[in-house]
Structures are given as structure tokens and as C-alpha cells.
Amino acid sequence: MSGDGPKGTGVEGTGMVANDMQSKLGIVLLVLGGILLFGPVALGLPFVYAASAVSVLGLAAGAVLIGTAEDGRPV
Template identity: 40%
Template sequence: MATDSRKVMVGSLLLLVSTALIMGTVQLGDALPALAASLATLGLAAGALLVGTSEDARPV
């Protein structure tokens, strides 16, 4: 079972950046703009998809 390390790295980076975007703006007290929230949500979904499909076996 080989793991595609590029997918894991990119997926982890997307998850980290998207989480930081969502959590960082919460600290500011203002509501997250709709565009930034939608991009962060898409980033979380794409990161989870990349990490989940990084192996040769069936995705989880």
C-alpha cells in the first residue's frame, strides 16, 4: 500500500490554511465575510478529500 505523499502534503496544507483562516477571523470579533468563509470551507473539503484518497486502497 503506497501512499502518495504529495496528496498528503497538499491536503494537510489546505486543511491547515483553511482552519487558520476560519479560527483567525473568529478572534477579530467580526463576522467572517461570505466569500472568505466559502473559500475556507472549500479548502477544508478539498484537503480532506486529498488526504482521504492518498492511498491505493478505497477511500474512507
């Protein structure tokens, strides 16, 4: 028994899955925010300001999700 080490609870892996999902969601938000930011400008659409406002919020949310995805103190 002394060589077995501590027994796991079966819950250790869930944090990594959540962090991985958070990173993926952050990346998706960054990509969509970038497309929404530059797409209307490139296509000359009339709703550039509204699209830019929404895309900046998406970029900020994506950056926060990626920055806080790993354990430890976010930078």
C-alpha cells in the same frame, strides 16, 4: 536466473512520492482552511462570511486529498 525474481521497471516508487505529496498538500489545505475559518472571527474582521466560504472549500479539498492519497478504496 530462477532466483532473481521479477525485474523492476524503475517506476514503482513514483506512486508513493505522488501519494506523499498529495497527503502533504491535503494537510496544508486543512491547516490553512482552519486558520482562515477561525482567524477573521477571532480578530473581528469584517469579511467573516467570505473567508468562511473559502475556508470550507479548502477544508473539503484537503479532506478529499488526504482521503484519496493512499492506494485502495477511500473511506
